[in-house]
Amino acid sequence: MLRAHILLLAGLCATLSSAVTIDMEGLPDTGLDTSTWVTGVAPPLEDLYELNDLQIAAKNTLKPSSYASYRTGALDEITYQANLEIWQYIKLNGFTFRDVSDLNLNTSILGYNFSLPFFIAPAANAGLANSTTAELSLVEAAGDAGMLYVPSISSTKSIEQIASASVSPDQVMFHQEYVWSNKTRLQDELTRIEAAGFKAIFLTVDNTGINGIRTRSIRFTGEETDPGHASTFDLKALAAVRNMTSLPIVPKGIKTWQDAKTCLDLGFEAIYVSNHGGRVLDGAPTSVEVLLDIRKNAPEVFEKMEVYADGGVRRANHVITLLALGARAVGLGRSAMFSNLYGKEGVARMIYLLQTELGTSMKLMGESDVSAINSSYINTKWVENRYFGFGSS
Numbered sequence: 001m002l003r004a005h006i007l008l009l010a011g012l013c014a015t016l017s018s019a020v021t022i023d024m025e026g027l028p029d030t031g032l033d034t035s036t037w038v039t040g041v042a043p044p045l046e047d048l049y050e051l052n053d054l055q056i057a058a059k060n061t062l063k064p065s066s067y068a069s070y071r072t073g074a075l076d077e078i079t080y081q082a083n084l085e086i087w088q089y090i091k092l093n094g095f096t097f098r099d100v101s102d103l104n105l106n107t108s109i110l111g112y113n114f115s116l117p118f119f120i121a122p123a124a125n126a127g128l129a130n131s132t133t134a135e136l137s138l139v140e141a142a143g144d145a146g147m148l149y150v151p152s153i154s155s156t157k158s159i160e161q162i163a164s165a166s167v168s169p170d171q172v173m174f175h176q177e178y179v180w181s182n183k184t185r186l187q188d189e190l191t192r193i194e195a196a197g198f199k200a201i202f203l204t205v206d207n208t209g210i211n212g213i214r215t216r217s218i219r220f221t222g223e224e225t226d227p228g229h230a231s232t233f234d235l236k237a238l239a240a241v242r243n244m245t246s247l248p249i250v251p252k253g254i255k256t257w258q259d260a261k262t263c264l265d266l267g268f269e270a271i272y273v274s275n276h277g278g279r280v281l282d283g284a285p286t287s288v289e290v291l292l293d294i295r296k297n298a299p300e301v302f303e304k305m306e307v308y309a310d311g312g313v314r315r316a317n318h319v320i321t322l323l324a325l326g327a328r329a330v331g332l333g334r335s336a337m338f339s340n341l342y343g344k345e346g347v348a349r350m351i352y353l354l355q356t357e358l359g360t361s362m363k364l365m366g367e368s369d370v371s372a373i374n375s376s377y378i379n380t381k382w383v384e385n386r387y388f389g390f391g392s393s
């Protein structure tokens with residue numbers, strides 16, 4: 001009897017001591033209860049109802065160095081935070097008296113059909129969340145959902161391993177590439193990407209010679225060594241890269257309307273507006289602000305090119321906002337990496353949650369067709385006043 005009591009007490013103590021309190025990093029408080037979670041153990045996936053929950057689950061479960069590697073932004077993380085906060089300054093217009101019974105979330109990206117207007121953005125080292133499947137679970141979950149996945153050139157798995165994880169011969173993927181100073185490496189990778197069946201290159205154009213200084217992660221890793229990016233990357237070099245592949249190249253990391261216009265003038269089919277999740281130039285504007293700037297100064301960009309955008313997207317309302325500003329598709333970086341903690345199931349849940357939110361918000365806004373989302377659905381005056389200055393037209 002005494003022994004039973006002691007065991008019960010020990011069990012209770014163990015339970016109490018394993019209860020975790022997690023710093024939620026100022027994410028919206030939607031009532032996530034972590035009191036029964038155990039540090040280092042993934043909480044039940046079905047208890048996670050939104051993309052922020054997936055981040056907190058990753059924070060609870062991954063090695064602190066791995067979490068920091070995904071979560072970190074550059075310098076003071078001003079751009080990282082701005083990416084998360086910009087949405088509260090946008091108002092969504094919900095129209096009534098409309099038939100929203102026939103929901104359509106399909107879109108095309110560079111002429112390829114996808115079932116969702118959001119995609120998994122290139123993010124390095126998926127193996128930090130899931131050492132077994134790494135990028136392969138992202139390929140499978142994206143393929144099952146009919147959505148686009150764009151693996152990073154700094155992936156855990158090889159270009160060929162990622163390509164061969166496709167769920168069907170019809171699955172379309174693009175691939176990210178950096179402008180390496182080693183041109184042989186660049187040519188070799190572009191050739192392998194094309195041979196492996198990827199249909200386009202997202203070329204990260206603004207890591208010119210260097211990465212952002214990401215303090216949160218270098219506290220674990222020590223200072224970063226030379227990443228091998230070319231610091232001589234100018235328009236001549238861009239033209240040379242275009243000649244190294246027959247795949248369409250989409251410049252990723254456009255952050256000014258001037259660069260957007262340059263890409264248009266150079267005949268690119270698409271651009272990708274991105275501050276890379278606040279990991280590169282701290283102080284760079286959010287995609288909302290850059291899209292507004294392009295709309296103001298070079299509106300023809302949206303008529304003649306496809307525009308993709310990302311940064312801080314955690315809710316379907318954020319997707320809707322970027323689509324309303326003229327983006328054709330919207331990227332998800334960290335959320336996909338965090339969800340991959342659970343492998344394919346986790347990534348599938350992330351997609352399902354965002355898809356459900358998207359259908360819900362669209363219906364509540366009186367729009368059933370994703371391709372019809374336009375600027376009439378948002379009010380951006382608050383952001384415009386802050387960005388362009390009060391009283392500007």
Ligand SMILES: Cc1cc2nc3c(=O)[nH]c(=O)nc-3n(C[C@H](O)[C@H](O)[C@H](O)COP(=O)(O)O)c2cc1C
Binds near residue numbers: 311313
């Ligand atoms: C862990 C991690 C690794 C990344 N690696 C790359 C990369 O290799 N190439 C690249 O162009 N962007 C990279 N990015 C940026 C993403 O493509 C994307 O722009 C960004 O994550 C979007 O912001 P979000 O994380 O708030 O969704 C990375 C982002 C993260 C979080």
